[in-house]
Amino acid sequence: MSQRNVSLFHVLDPRQFDRTLLDDLCALTTRLRQHAKSRLGARSLQTLLPHKRAMLYFTQPSTRTFLSFDNACHLLGIRTSEIRDPSISSEVKGETFEDSIRTFSSYVDVIIMRTHKAGMAAQSAALMDRIERPVPIINAGSGRDQHPTQALLDIYTLERSFQCRGGIDGKVIGLMGDLRRGRTARSLAYLMKNYRDVRLVFIAPNAFAMERDIKEHLRGNGIPFEETDSLASVIGELDAIYVTRLQTEHDVGDESASFDHARFRIGPAQLPALKPDAVVMHPLPRGPELDPAVDRDPRAMYWRQERNGMWMRVALLVKIFEVEGELPD
Ligand code: NCD
Secondary structure, rough: OOOOOOOOOOOOOHHOOHHHHHHHHHHHHHHHHHHHHHHOOOOHHOOOOOOOOOEEEEEEOOOHHHHHHHHHHHHOOOEEEEOHHHHHHHHOOOOOOHHHHHHHHHHOOEEEEEEEEHHHHHHHHHHHHHOOOOOOOEEEEOOOOOOOHHHHHHHHHHHHHHHHOOOOOOOOEEOOOOOOHHHHHHHHHHHHHOOOEEEEEEEEEEOOOOOOOHHHHHHHOOOEEEEOOOOOHHHHOOOOEEEEEOHHHHHHHHHHHHHHHHOOOOOOOOOOHHHOEEEOOOOOOOOOOOOHHHHHHOOOHHHHHHHHHHHHHHHHHHHHOOOHHHHHO
């Protein structure tokens, strides 16, 4: 087995991150983006990992996660290959998923993957742990289950938004929309156990409420949460509202038909009730739940959140390949 970085190798699940690592990643993200501002700094970043190659295996649609990982790799000098359509890979000849992943690992040094089904990143990591040349697996979204790197960039965005107000500790964070099938909200909820005195408010219709596994995790970690189907009754308490879209791609039958968009949306009519220093976040892409008119409000944080994603992913790669010590001061 090759030498393993003890702090970070595979990135599979938000529960593997503790507060020290989160704080460290946030500080590193800020440091890296500062570096990249000057030509000299940007050039020095590109010399960190030119000896590494990455595979982007994205067999589920993606715009932001794919582009931000691709650009994060290039910022560090990492060369990338991609498969976005399994119908043009040997999987159509009947090659198993595991053999495909093993093949990627023969050519690259990290595999970043987004899959339709839950558990495939974990399955790939388990395979890596059995073979002679294991490479790190990064879960870039596993079905409706988890999206750990999105949760990391969400944490970074929240920490930055509240940096003059003590960070995430002590804040009330609302998560709204299709919480049952939205992996971003599920992953972000997992990370909340790392913050003190945080309270979560889940805003969703009953049929789209947060699943029991997440609620049990929160109870087990002493993180208070409440559930409501009325945004109006809680909006004034929130320091952040994390809006998510209806995940229609996971529909069985016409289950999305019952979702009342008018009650779970942020638009000009809701903004006056939101605290003046609250922030509106969204993992994007958006649907009717987030009116484009909100873009003009200074509390809209989602475009910044999107940019933060690339820098957090740069930091993640720097940590995985342990080149932080090579960054100039
Ligand atoms: C999210 C995803 O793919 O889970 N998008 C993203 O990665 N920014 C959110 C979504 O599709 O609703």
